[in-house]
Amino acid sequence: MPPKVRLRISSDVDASECAKINWHPELQILISKAFLPSLHQEVEKLSPALIRLAFASPRAQKEGQTAILSAVEDIAISFVLLHELFHLMGGHFGWLSKHRNIDRFDERHLGFALAVRSRRRKVHVAAPGIPANSPSRSAMTTSYVLESEADCNAIQWLTRYSVLAGLRTLLRAKDSPMTDFAPKHRQAAFRLALAAIWLVIRRMESSRTTLIQSSSEEHPLPITRLFMAFGTFVKEYSAISDISFDDHGGGYHRLSDDDVTSMREFLMLIMRPVLIADWNPDRETVSPRSLEAQMSIYFPDFANHMLDRAVSTVVGKEMIEMEKARFRMDKALKPFRYFPTAELRRLKR
Ligand SMILES: [Zn+2]
Numbered sequence: 368m369p370p371k372v373r374l375r376i377s378s379d380v381d382a383s384e385c386a387k388i389n390w391h392p393e394l395q396i397l398i399s400k401a402f403l404p405s406l407h408q409e410v411e412k413l414s415p416a417l418i419r420l421a422f423a424s425p426r427a428q429k430e431g432q433t434a435i436l437s438a439v440e441d442i443a444i445s446f447v448l449l450h451e452l453f454h455l456m457g458g459h460f461g462w463l464s465k466h467r468n469i470d471r472f473d474e475r476h477l478g479f480a481l482a483v484r485s486r487r488r489k490v491h492v493a494a495p496g497i498p499a500n501s502p503s504r505s506a507m508t509t510s511y512v513l514e515s516e517a518d519c520n521a522i523q524w525l526t527r528y529s530v531l532a533g534l535r536t537l538l539r540a541k542d543s544p545m546t547d548f549a550p551k552h553r554q555a556a557f558r559l560a561l562a563a564i565w566l567v568i569r570r571m572e573s574s575r576t577t578l579i580q581s582s583s584e585e586h587p588l589p590i591t592r593l594f595m596a597f598g599t600f601v602k603e604y605s606a607i608s609d610i611s612f613d614d615h616g617g618g619y620h621r622l623s624d625d626d627v628t629s630m631r632e633f634l635m636l637i638m639r640p641v642l643i644a645d646w647n648p649d650r651e652t653v654s655p656r657s658l659e660a661q662m663s664i665y666f667p668d669f670a671n672h673m674l675d676r677a678v679s680t681v682v683g684k685e686m687i688e689m690e691k692a693r694f695r696m697d698k699a700l701k702p703f704r705y706f707p708t709a710e711l712r713r714l715k716r
Pocket of ligand 1: 450454513514517
């Protein structure tokens, strides 16, 4: 049986961190008190972009103005809760508390706390030019594997099993998970879910920015984490069930013609509109290092990877590296898991 967990609203967690897990003296998921009002404010500011993702006609856009806020907030909050629950259910906290002497699990420090601790022992072998407190590449990758796995499992639950009241009201859809919506509603629901989750990951990653910048290693890991989440959306949208993994974690998606058609549909009708929407209406330009800029730059290579074509960029290569690292971590995490591994033994649909 999984351990008992308490859910608390806390003023000790800031709005960009969203939530954290404490396990001393008792297991608690702490949701940031500031997260909810801050999310509301952000969604309100972005509502013109969000409503266009839901409806094409100006009349429907006007009618849906109010409902869009609760639909997107509902998805974002459910995602944060599921993400934290999967840190518990997926054995991340069990593995961490057994192998590392730390007693909290927060979205800001996780990988860095691991990395700095292990680095202290190895500081004499640090490569020249890398500051002593900079996290090692492998610790960063492990950290992101855990984050990515919590994201991907949360997305699977959201799309396959969750009945999201806000979305149902907005789209006047039937009482079912979004994977079972009629095609038009399904497309709108996936666009909004993709947007809501992109906003949450941008928020969580913004809380790590200073720590990431203090690392001298150039790495595109936050964008890889985001693309891994988008990859789960593609698979859920396209209901791809036939994925097998070799001993090194290399995934083989034996894609049928129907798979390719529905994946293309996802890339063009779901993902593209989300990528080209204006997520910074109060700024004239966005930095090329920002996640929003990188989403567009690396989108073609993301499509290459999804459609089983060779990748050509550092992010494409890193997605493959991350999939393999996730496979290796799955073995380490197995004794602590509270469910059979969902991602590697996919449900047949
Ligand atoms: Zn997390």
